[in-house]
Amino acid sequence: MNMKLNKNTQNESDIGITPVDGSTAAIKIGIDLGTSRSAICSSKGERLVMASVVGWPKDAVSAKVFGRRVLVGDAVLENRMALKTCFPLANGNLAFSGKEGQEQETLRKAGLHLFSALRMAANPNEKQAVHAVIGAPAEATRENKQAIIDLAREAGIEGVMVVSEPFAVAYALDALEDAMVVDIGAGTIDLCRMAGSLPGVEDQLTVFHAGNDVDARICELIREKRPEVQFSRNMIKQAKERFSSVVDTNKRAMVRFPVNGKPTEIDITAEIASAVGELVPHITEGIQKLVSSFDPEFQHRIRNRVIVSGGGSQVYGLQEALEKGLAELGGGNVEIVDDPVYAGAQGALKLAQEMPEEYWQQLGEDQ
């Protein structure tokens, strides 16, 4: 029932622990705000990844069962039959800003609960301030970013800065020049070229065809081939994460989905491979756009260091598939980050820790 806390303690070499002066020194946190899942790393060494979803008990019975008025994270997915669920993010942005009326209010409240849960995951003391750097999609609008800041502040995070997600990944890896970061998420694929300075609008690109689109495509393909099979989007998502591949392997994606209520073993290898494979052209096209608009003298440098992060980077064979795609456009080298789930949050935390304290104070006063 409870939110699943994945409190893996970080290695000291991974991240610096900010010395805490009694109970008053501010905790620094880095947040990768994801459409599907959000990750947080704190200066106290806490790490947590949770589903970006909020749920309210459907009725008095379920409220009695859960013992609380609202649930956040994986617990919502596990108990969604007894909950009214809400995903506060769409395409990497807070969804409420584009809505109106009751729907907007519900999405806004969901976003607020999500930020509160992320703040609590940092485990601050009662009087301890929290300063956060939050990763947003590369092409997030000013309104999107301001909505993030406002909601985070409302959730009790005193100091908030927003940074583009791929830049946070680059910062985590110290890949601040001659590199291209590709962050494959559920809602978007964010690309950012690093040329030794703060990336501008012209250095970043967001592809709105990502993990959720793959899930949708797999659903389409299965329905086309086996219309009698019963499944949900979440079942497809889990199968994709378990079996996704863009290259031919001997391993078959065998799942047990009900057919007329009877569990039936079904082979969905081809559907997953096809849907996942459709991502590759989107990524290589985005890379090519950013490379071609760069100084011709240095294009080869960023093409030769393409760093892929995010949950989508774990697709089997993606590295070879991308290099194959880049070969047709002039070649390039692709590397997958070791810790794709936390890379963005870790980079955001690094930024938060290295940001001068007076900046945080100024933001805290002004915001």
Place this chain on the structure above:
Amino acid sequence: MTSENRPGTSEQNARSRSKQNGRVHHVEELRRKGIQKVRVVGQSQLQELAREAVARAVLELAESLEVSEETKKSLVGRAQETILKESREELPEIIDEPAMKPDVQLKTPSTDAESTAVSLPMALQDQEMLKELSRLIARDWRSELNSVQDSHRAQVERLEMRIEELTRALRATDQVLTRGKEEKGTEDLVLMPFDHKKEELLDQLFQANVALREISSGLDSEDGTSMDGEGRSA
């Protein structure tokens, strides 16, 4: 040193001399005090005794000096020449058992005047001798002090020269190290240029967030381009 059979003026003379050279004692008085034997010391013997005492003092002084044996010998030799230049004269007479032979006459100088005449020059000679000895010792001391000072000066000069050499070597080492550091710094600048810009980058990020807030609050609503770098308008 005194005469029993010539009290009167001789006693007055003895008193006056005693102010200069010592006290005059009557034989009876000495006997009452239990003195049974008196050594009568002649002028030359007294001079000899004085020389011996001075020579002993010179030897003791020479021993106490921190100079080479050769210097000591030389010093003592010169002192001996000066102190013991006159030959030894008569030995002192010993009067045995004076109490048993009360009539014995102590051999004394013939007259007080003679005694006084002889005593004064002797004291002057001793004083002169001591002055000479003092001069000798002082000269030797100065000589030794000078040699020691010369030695020290030479050592100090050598030390100063060595310090100067070491200082020059130290400066040269510093220059080499400084040059190496500057070269290394230049290499770092070439190899890791971005490390030196991190503060600037963090500052830019901060400014972008400040601009974001300002735009949102309407302070800069008409100038969307102030958001340098991060994000774009909807």
